[in-house]
Amino acid sequence: MPSANSGRVVIVGGGIIGSFCAWSLRQAGFAGSITVVEKDPTYQYSSTALSAASIRTQFGTPTNIQMSLFGAHMFRNIKAVFGEEADIGFQEKGYLILGESDQIAERVAAAEMQCAQGARILALDPDELGVRFPGISFDGVGIGTLGVQHEGWFDAWSLLSTVRRSARQHGVHYVQAAVETLETHHARVASVGLSNGEKIPCDFCILASGALSGRLVASLGIALPVVPKKRTVFCFKTPFRLENFPMLFDSSGIWVRPEGDSYIGGIQPPAEKDADADGDFEPHHELFEELFWPLLATRIPAMEELRLHRAWAGHYEVNTLDHNGVVGAHDELSNLIMATGFSGHGVMHAPAVGRGVAELVTTGEFRSIDMTPLGWGRIRSSTPLFESIVY
Ligand SMILES: Cc1cc2nc3c(=O)[nH]c(=O)nc-3n(C[C@H](O)[C@H](O)[C@H](O)COP(=O)(O)OP(=O)(O)OC[C@H]3O[C@@H](n4cnc5c(N)ncnc54)[C@H](O)[C@@H]3O)c2cc1C
Incomplete structure (x- = not known):
C-alpha cells in the first residue's frame, strides 16, 4: 500500500x-x-x-498476546510515555480463568503457548487455587490459569x-x-x-x-x-474481601473483579437475547437474578450477601x-x-x-x-x- x-x-x-x-x-x-x-x-x-x-494475555491467537504485552508495558509505564500527570490506575492483579476437568490438557497447552510468547501464566490445580484464593469454591474446577504479570485492569x-x-x-x-x-x-x-x-x-x-x-x-x-452486541455490567457491594482478588472468569460464563470498594461483573446473554443492539443501551437487568448472582454465589458463597448498586450496558463491536x-x-x-x-x-x-x-x-x-x-x-x-x- x-x-x-x-x-x-x-x-x-x-x-x-x-x-x-x-x-x-x-x-x-x-x-x-x-x-x-x-x-x-x-x-x-x-x-x-x-x-x-481490563487487560489479559490469555488469548489463543499469538498476535493478540503480542498486542496485549505491548499494551501492558505502556500501561505500566504510563507516566514515562505521557508525563507525570498521567494516571490510569493500572492494577496488575491478573486474570484467573477457570476450566473444567476435560479442559486441563487444552488449558495447559494454551498457557505454554502464551508463555512462549512472553506472557507469564501459571496453570494451577484446585488445591493450589484453594491456597491462593480462600473463600472461592473450586468445586467442579479442573484447572485455573492465572496471569501473574501483564494482566489486570485500569481506568x-x-x-x-x-x-x-x-x-x-x-x-x-x-x-x-x-x-x-x-x-x-x-x-x-x-x-x-x-x-x-x-x-x-x-x-x-x-x-x-x-x-x-x-x-x-x-x-x-x-x-x-462488525455488529453491535449489548453487554451488561453489574456493579455491586459485598462484605466479601480477598487480598489480590483477580479478574475472575468462571467456567460458568460469569466474570467478576473488584472496582474500588465495589465489584463489577457480568455474563454474556443467551443467544436468543443477543440480537444486534441497534442503539439499545438498556441493561439486561433480568440476567442479574436469573443467571449472574446464582452462579456467582455458587463460586463465592459469601457473595450470597451483596447489594446491587447499578448496571450499565455498552456495545461490543463483534466481528462475527x-x-x-x-x-x-x-x-x-x-x-x-x-x-x-x-x-x-x-x-x-x-x-x-x-x-x-x-x-x-x-x-x-x-x-x-x-x-x-x-x-x-x-x-x-x-x-x-x-x-x-x-x-
Ligand atoms: C461492557 C463492555 C466491557 C468491555 N470490557 C473490555 C475490557 O475489559 N477490555 C478491553 O480491552 N475491551 C473491553 N471492551 C471492548 C472495548 O470497549 C472496545 O473494544 C473498545 O472500546 C473499542 O474502541 P473504539 O475506539 O473502536 O470504539 P468506541 O469507544 O465505541 O469509539 C468509537 C467512536 O466512534 C464514534 N463514531 C461512530 N460512528 C461515527 C461516525 N459515523 N462519525 C463520527 N464518529 C463516529 C462513536 O461516537 C465513538 O465515540 C468492553 C466493551 C464493553 C461494551
Missing part, C-alpha cells in the same frame, strides 16, 4: 482506537494533518467509556483522556460531527462527508468507528462483519467471522485502513493497534508486531482466524 509522512489523514471515530491511531501517527513522525471526526465528544455511548477496562476513561490530550498537544484536530458518507474516486477514499455539510478531503481514511463500523462501510458495498479485530488496508480502496471489530478486547489492544496503523501509513507495512493475520484479506476470503478465548 502507499505510504507517506505527510498529507491528510482523517480518522472516523475518536474513541480509544481512533485516538491511539492519531497519537501514534505523530509518534511515528507523520507531519501532515490529522483530523479525528467524533460525533459525540461526551463519549456517553462509546464502548471505551462503558467497558470493563479506560483516564486512558482515553490522556491520549486525546497528548494527541491534541501534538497538533491533532478533533472535529465534532458524524461522518455520513465516504466518497471514493479512482479506488481511493477521496473525502468524508460530515453531518454539518462539510467535506474533508483525505489521503488516508482510518475506520475507527467501533460497533458502528460495519454499517458505515456497507454504503460502499463493503461487507465488514472470528471475534478478532480487523487491522489493515482494504484491498480495493487502498487508502481505507480498518481498525475495528475487536470484539471485547479493543481497549487493551488500542496502543498496539495505534502503533500498527501508524506504521502502515508511514512505511506501508507493519514493523513492530506483524498484524497481517488480522488484515482485511481473511474477511474478503472468509477465512476466519478464530480466537478461542472469547468473553
Whole structure:
C-alpha cells in the first residue's frame, strides 16, 4: 500500500482506537494533518467509556498476546510515555480463568503457548487455587490459569483522556460531527462527508468507528462483519474481601473483579437475547437474578450477601467471522485502513493497534508486531482466524 509522512489523514471515530491511531501517527513522525471526526465528544455511548477496562494475555491467537504485552508495558509505564500527570490506575492483579476437568490438557497447552510468547501464566490445580484464593469454591474446577504479570485492569476513561490530550498537544484536530458518507474516486477514499455539510478531503481514511463500523462501510458495498452486541455490567457491594482478588472468569460464563470498594461483573446473554443492539443501551437487568448472582454465589458463597448498586450496558463491536479485530488496508480502496471489530478486547489492544496503523501509513507495512493475520484479506476470503478465548 502507499505510504507517506505527510498529507491528510482523517480518522472516523475518536474513541480509544481512533485516538491511539492519531497519537501514534505523530509518534511515528507523520507531519501532515490529522483530523479525528467524533460525533459525540461526551463519549456517553462509546464502548471505551462503558467497558470493563481490563487487560489479559490469555488469548489463543499469538498476535493478540503480542498486542496485549505491548499494551501492558505502556500501561505500566504510563507516566514515562505521557508525563507525570498521567494516571490510569493500572492494577496488575491478573486474570484467573477457570476450566473444567476435560479442559486441563487444552488449558495447559494454551498457557505454554502464551508463555512462549512472553506472557507469564501459571496453570494451577484446585488445591493450589484453594491456597491462593480462600473463600472461592473450586468445586467442579479442573484447572485455573492465572496471569501473574501483564494482566489486570485500569481506568479506560483516564486512558482515553490522556491520549486525546497528548494527541491534541501534538497538533491533532478533533472535529465534532458524524461522518455520513465516504466518497471514493479512482479506488481511493477521496473525502468524508460530515453531518454539518462539510467535506474533508483525505489521503488516508482510518475506520475507527467501533460497533458502528460495519454499517458505515456497507454504503460502499463493503461487507465488514462488525455488529453491535449489548453487554451488561453489574456493579455491586459485598462484605466479601480477598487480598489480590483477580479478574475472575468462571467456567460458568460469569466474570467478576473488584472496582474500588465495589465489584463489577457480568455474563454474556443467551443467544436468543443477543440480537444486534441497534442503539439499545438498556441493561439486561433480568440476567442479574436469573443467571449472574446464582452462579456467582455458587463460586463465592459469601457473595450470597451483596447489594446491587447499578448496571450499565455498552456495545461490543463483534466481528462475527472470528471475534478478532480487523487491522489493515482494504484491498480495493487502498487508502481505507480498518481498525475495528475487536470484539471485547479493543481497549487493551488500542496502543498496539495505534502503533500498527501508524506504521502502515508511514512505511506501508507493519514493523513492530506483524498484524497481517488480522488484515482485511481473511474477511474478503472468509477465512476466519478464530480466537478461542472469547468473553
Ligand atoms: C461492557 C463492555 C466491557 C468491555 N470490557 C473490555 C475490557 O475489559 N477490555 C478491553 O480491552 N475491551 C473491553 N471492551 C471492548 C472495548 O470497549 C472496545 O473494544 C473498545 O472500546 C473499542 O474502541 P473504539 O475506539 O473502536 O470504539 P468506541 O469507544 O465505541 O469509539 C468509537 C467512536 O466512534 C464514534 N463514531 C461512530 N460512528 C461515527 C461516525 N459515523 N462519525 C463520527 N464518529 C463516529 C462513536 O461516537 C465513538 O465515540 C468492553 C466493551 C464493553 C461494551
